[in-house]
Amino acid sequence: xxxKDRITVTIDTELAGHAKRAAHFQGTSVSSLVESTLRKAxxxxxxxxxPFAARxxxxxxxxxxxxxxxxMEGLKAKHGLE
Numbered sequence: 001x002x003x004k005d006r007i008t009v010t011i012d013t014e015l016a017g018h019a020k021r022a023a024h025f026q027g028t029s030v031s032s033l034v035e036s037t038l039r040k041a042x043x044x045x046x047x048x049x050x051p052f053a054a055r056x057x058x059x060x061x062x063x064x065x066x067x068x069x070x071x072m073e074g075l076k077a078k079h080g081l082e
Contacts, residue, residue: 009034 023033
């Protein structure tokens with residue numbers, strides 16, 4: 001069973017009544033009704049069209065560092081930067 005977080009949502013009194021009736025009619029809880037509705041509404045919203053590397057390519061520059069920074073030199077060598 002997955003862990004769940006408890007949140008507080010404030011909605012109009014009339015809407016709350018409709019949600020309770022809808023949940024009762026569907027044989028579920030208001031929480032489950034809200035969760036399933038949110039899942040449907042947010043499906044695919046947070047999946048970018050392009051991979052991370054493609055979205056960020058060319059947006060970073062290598063700043064010249066003083067010699068002796070072994071970690072920076074290793075990263076530059078690894079990624080073909082100079």
